[in-house]
Amino acid sequence: MPTFVIGHLNNDTDSVVSAIALSYLEKQLGNDYDPAIASPINRETEFVLKEFGLDTPEIIPDSEKKVILVDHNEPSQISPNIKIDEIQCIIDHHKLGGLKTSQPISVRVKPVGSTSTIIAGIFQKKGIKPSKKIAGILAAGILSDTLKFTSPTTHEDDKEAIKDLNKIAEIDISAFTDKLFKAKSDISGMKMNEIVDCDYKGFEAKGKKFGIGVWETVMPEPVIKNRKEILDALKKKKEACKLDFIFFAVVDILKNESVMFTPGEKESKIISKAYKTEIKDNLSVLPGVVSRKKQMTPDIEKALSS
């Protein structure tokens, strides 16, 4: 059986393309690696794979197999089909979230804007040139995760990596990103609970379990106007997942701000403490806050501990 390379549950473009690109690289080196996914892909990822003519990886089978985790390390974000003792390596750009293993494993974590950036660096280090398709999806992973370099998570390495990748991929970055963000923002036929779930991550800190969903978009109004449905979906998810708190942010990519949904008094208190802001009708506008990784999660954890 091959070693599977796999991203997180409720995956995003960065996690899926990182898995595909690393498998491609290992195959070039003669190793039996296959990409897999933990859950169905979203519309942005669908657009990216179609654009570059690549197949969607299969959902990881529920059996003993060796795995490489990309773009995640928190236990709550790992596919339930993975046995923790089969994890060989982690390649990620998120904070460490408390995973315990019984054996030593390789870990490559860098605070850059995307896992795709780290994977592009491994290609260089190994002296392997990515194909045009692989260079294209890695560029897409970087542009998606950094919101075209506007997110505070953006690192110099991300911009360097795109320059090198685009010598091979030859995409029109500006036109491509417009299409990418349009696909990201597409809510046609989606229910509000699906929007809340689509880019949702679970965390544990200070003995509390909480979740943060984000919806990055260039068209926030059609989502925000469904305030009641969103709050209902959050309350249901909080109960189903036995969480202490749940949050949901509609991230306006163009305005560089978020509208934060807090379904209960406990959540509202945490957000007003974290951002010294007023909550009205379970909503607050957070200017300049767009990153769950670098802003929301640490700010919320800090508010929890004080």
Ligand SMILES: [Mn+2]
């Ligand atoms: Mn990522």
